[in-house]
Amino acid sequence: MSDWQPSAGFEALRLRAAVNAALRDFLAERGVVEVETPVMSMAGNTEPNIASFPLQFSGRTEGGPRTRWLRTSPEYPLKRLLAAGFGDCYELGRVFRDGEAGGRHNPEFTMLEWYRVGWDHLRLVEEVADLVNAALALVGRRANLVQTTYRDLYLERLGLDPMTAADAELQAALGDVAIDPTGLTRDDWLDLLMTHCLQPAFAPDTMLAVVDYPASQCALARIRPGNPATGNHPVAERFELYLGPLELANGYHELADPVEQAARFQRDAAVRQARGQAVPPRDERLLASLHALPDCAGVALGVDRLMMALQQTPRIADVLAFDFFRA
DSSP states (O other), rough: OTTSSSOOOHOOOOHHHHHHHHHHHHHHHHHOEEEEOOOOSSSSHHHHBOOOOOOEOOSSOTTOOSEEESOOSSHHHHHHHHTTTSSEEEEEEEEEBBTSSSSSSEEEEEEEEEEETTTHHHHHHHHHHHHHHHHGGGGOOEEEEEEEEEEHHHHHHSSSSTTTTOOOHHHHHHHTTTOOTTTTHHHHHHHHIIIIIIIIGGGGGGGEEEEEEGGGOTTOOOOOOOOOOGGGGGGGEEEEEEEETTEEEEEEEEEHHHHHHHHHHHHHHHHHHHHHHHOOOOOOOHHHHGGGGOOOEEEEEEEHHHHHHTTSSSSSGSSSSOOTOOO
């Protein structure tokens, strides 16, 4: 039996240690404080395209539920710290997502998430790019930052306006890509165009920041009223950053409205129910804290994806000591 050996080479493991140190140094120099938050929670992630791992606790719960959920990100407790007045903070640690194992996915992976008080998503894009370049410098590389809006990206590269194109047009634009349409929404078709038609063509050694997503893809971001640049459609103040074809980071100008956030959780639950998915409990403590959340922007960066870019490999196993299949 030979699969006791590491998935990654020793060079990759040593580079990961250097990357972790560089990320911590970068944020410390800017006054962003490292914190640790719980890995288990009473609440799960309601987002329909993310599956949380449930587990059962056998000890005393002091009246709380026995079912707990492994975090898919540290977002909710970090926001509670911000609402309590802690200030700029970050966490570098493991997160967990069910049903994601393969070439670019591992059910447990490393995420760096940080928040900047008084910033919006556009200002945070610049800092994310600087951080990625600090990591690239460890392997003697650098990438230029290019920024575009979500609408302009689809217009320029696919000839489609993602705000107005009919669902049939989005499906037709996939060409020979065969997808079962059962249960897919408009946003699912837009995501498929991104992953199958747009991402593979993103230029290597270029960071592309895509900003201002359709309002329907707001997640936990603020929504800004439309203007002529957006075809007068409202947009979510959100960005995703790609290095070549790899998606590295997802950031928001954070929503601070508990009523609106509760409505979004409810919409997520309805979608999950319609798909026959489990509906995890929503995070009531997050909702209770949002009235005190300061104006801020936050971002989550996949460290394993960053490592894949540094090692120039399409396989996440090449940057993990032991991947899911050897764990």
